[in-house]
Amino acid sequence: MENNKDDQQDAVESSETGSDGNEEMNSEPSSSTPGAGSTGEREEPLPPTADGPDDSGHGENPEPSPAEQFADSARTQAGEAASALRRGEFMHNAAVDVTADSDDRLIALLCYVTQVLIPLVMPAIVLLSASSKKRPFQRFHAVQSLALSITFIVFVLLLSVSLTIVAVVPVIGWLVTGLVVACLMPLLVLMGFMALAYYGYQAYQGKRFSIPGLTSFLQDQNWI
Known part of the structure; x- marks a missing residue:
């Protein structure tokens, strides 16, 4: 009987000891493990690509077209x-021009x-x-006289068109026209004829001269 009691007490003590151990194990905090995809390192931002937009905000001004340069030169020289x-x-x-002979003049x-x-x-x-390339004096005055004649013709055409438009207005338009x-x-x-005669006489004297506005325009275009 005594042996049975001792065995029962030992069993009770062992069960209590096991339960206490389980409680201690359950009471320990569980350490959280980092996620599988987390590396713990800070990601560096990617540098901007070369194809991205330019934030400088300073674009180069486009060069004027030949037509714009022609118009600007004509307007300046006309003034x-x-x-x-x-x-x-x-x-x-x-x-x-000492190189001009009698034929050139x-x-x-x-x-x-x-x-x-x-x-x-x-x-x-x-x-x-x-022979014009070998005669620079002749070529100079040929280009200049041709440009002068074209200027006269264009001016007369513009004036004629303007008068035609004005003539549409009754009475007043007719009077002005x-x-x-x-x-x-x-x-x-008459002024045009006198200008041509005057410039022709100066050319016959063997002179090179500049007609105000016209010669500078021709030089800007590299025509003379």
Whole structure:
């Protein structure tokens, strides 16, 4: 009997000891393990790609087109020509070309004075001739006289178109158109003839000269 009691007490003590051990194990905090995808390192931002937009905000200005350069040069030189005419200046930088012989001077004269009767023909013949490259004096005055004649023609055409538009207005338009045609047009034609004769005479003297506005424009275009 005593042995049985001792065995029962030992069993009770062992069961209590086991339960206490289980409680201690359950009471210990469980350590959390990091996730499988977490590396614990800080990700560095990627540098901007070369194809990305430029944040500088300073774009290069596009170069003007040849047409814009032509128009700007024409507008500038037209203003200079108008200023020179108001001052009564019809020629600049006149200087005798010692390389021009008598034939050169005669051809240069004809390039100007023939515009009165046959516009554009004589300068075109000089420029198309094979010897024009060997005759810089002739070529200079041929280009200049041709440009001068074209300027006169364009001016007359613009004036004619303007008068046609004004003539549409009854009475007042007719009066303005008649006044311009009767008084202003003959004066402009006479001034053009006198200018051609004057420049032709200067060319016959063996001079190279600049017509205000016109010659500078031709030089800007590398035509002379």
